[in-house]
Amino acid sequence: MVPDWEEVLGLWRAGRYYEVHEVLEPYWLKATGEERRLLQGVILLAAALHQRRLGRPGLRNLRKAEARLEGLPCPLMGLDWCSLLQEARRRLGA
Numbered sequence: 251m252v253p254d255w256e257e258v259l260g261l262w263r264a265g266r267y268y269e270v271h272e273v274l275e276p277y278w279l280k281a282t283g284e285e286r287r288l289l290q291g292v293i294l295l296a297a298a299l300h301q302r303r304l305g306r307p308g309l310r311n312l313r314k315a316e317a318r319l320e321g322l323p324c325p326l327m328g329l330d331w332c333s334l335l336q337e338a339r340r341r342l343g344a
Contacts, residue, residue, distance in 0.1 A: 253277045253289075255329050262296070262334065267303065270296035288326050291318035295338045308342050 253274055261269045271293050278289035294315035298308035315335070324332040338344075 252327055267296040267300035284322055285327055287318045291315045295334055312342050312344055
């Protein structure tokens with residue numbers, strides 16, 4: 251089962267990071283292996299950016315996301331997650 255990445259990316263672009271988490275969580279709960287790591291990594295990136303919006307650094311979740319995503323092929327499941335990681339690093343000043 252693959253998420254609707256257009257919906258996810260639309261929410262991401264609109265800065266609705268909490269909603270990104272909400273959309274992806276049901277997929278993450280059912281996924282295994284690399285797909286599970288990818289979904290968890292993207293959820294953590296969204297959480298980091300959401301924290302930044304709330305005035306917190308978000309770097310802890312960024313580091314967790316990097317650990318989950320490390321070594322995964324990019325793109326994976328039809329998502330260029332590398333660009334999301336780069337954007338999160340830039341926005342978080344990492």
